[in-house]
Amino acid sequence: MSGPESHVAHALAPVATPLALGAQPAHPARSASAFEAARLALRRDLQLAFRKRSQLVQPLAFFAMVTLLFPLAISPELSRLRELAPGVLWVGALLASLLALEFLFRDDAHDGTLEQYALSGQSLTALIFAKTLAHWLLTGLPLALMAPLAALSLGVGVAAVPGIVAAVAVGSVTLSLIGSIGGALTLGIKRSGALLSLLTLPLSLPVLIFGARATQLAIHGTPFLAPLELLGALAVFAITLAPLAAAAAVRISLE
């Protein structure tokens, strides 16, 4: 398109001159593979996130505040805090990831990026999955890395750290994916926050239950693999189905 040969023919009446074919580029552009497209979509979201860090920090700050305020509100007694720690950690993580969900599609819907994704000729499912993966890398993973710090401040021993990180990391995958469906469905709605939580929270309950259970077992130093495996199963289930549903929801919202 930008080659020198394309600058010539605009004075000619195109239909009368089938020879204008000669102005076509010799090698038509090769389309990008679905993998390449998804990789670029992922990189774009990561780069954008680092350009506006406040969005990145907000859910993490929320999580830190919730978990640090609990000892002040309940009691500084470590044995009691330790009992409450799984619940505090998971409710905090769930609400923090909900807070971050608002940013998942909002800007892209607003500036027409989602429209271009839907019209790209690439698999919208793959692009939405890439976006969700970026979202998890930017919220779920940092939450998983922060959870041990919060747990230590609640009097949990260092031995429980691996279990807590694993549970939050795996559980937040499912939370991001469920959130992508909710976020896509509420795209066209102005103040979608309340509706979004109404849609996603009931679906998130299994993650909350098994996640808190795995954390509790890890804190008591007992084997926590069973609930962790259930969390993993939930994550696999969500990875296979949620992007399809979210892509369909995006299509509906764009209409």
Added chain:
Amino acid sequence: MLDQTLEVENLHLWRGEHHVLRGVQFALARGACLEVCGANGSGKTTLLRTLCGLIYPEEGRVLWNGENVRRDLRAFHAALAYLGHEPPLKSDLTARENLHYWIGIRRQLAAEELSGALARVGALAFCERQVRTLSAGQRRRVALAGIALLAVPLWLLDEPVTNLDAEGRDLVAELICEQLARGGMVVAAVHHGLPPSVRNVTRLELAA
């Protein structure tokens, strides 16, 4: 690119009680341009969005090379470039980064090709600035470079000359002429009509 046609048969669309598209039909062959005119609210944007498959029409169909686009929407999308009211650019990325991602998702793109297209629309001087610092006209130029870079046979442009100065309007006309000369097709929704230098234009008037 042989024998490409875009045909639209008897398109009807309601928005609530409002009958927006009332039996729109036209056919477009290689190298032909359709300008869609009409007052505000006459359904120009709706027609473009229906053509590219974002909106389902209640009645009628869109045929690409004689085949209903609904049968293989992705193949049809791979052949079209759509530019809406707002340029699909991220305000926190630079103009060059924006095109790198937007176009790269659809086709393989060399850096020189990208620079060439930016130079073509006169955007080379500001392509390393974040889009938030660009004027509406500059953004539109960047978006036009993107449309040109996609190198697809069908362009659907919604008000392509909005916010552009006289020079910019000439640029749009030139880009459209090049696209037509290459055997491509253009459907442009324009409030005031396309510049007269664009030839082989059919006019479609939408009544409000």
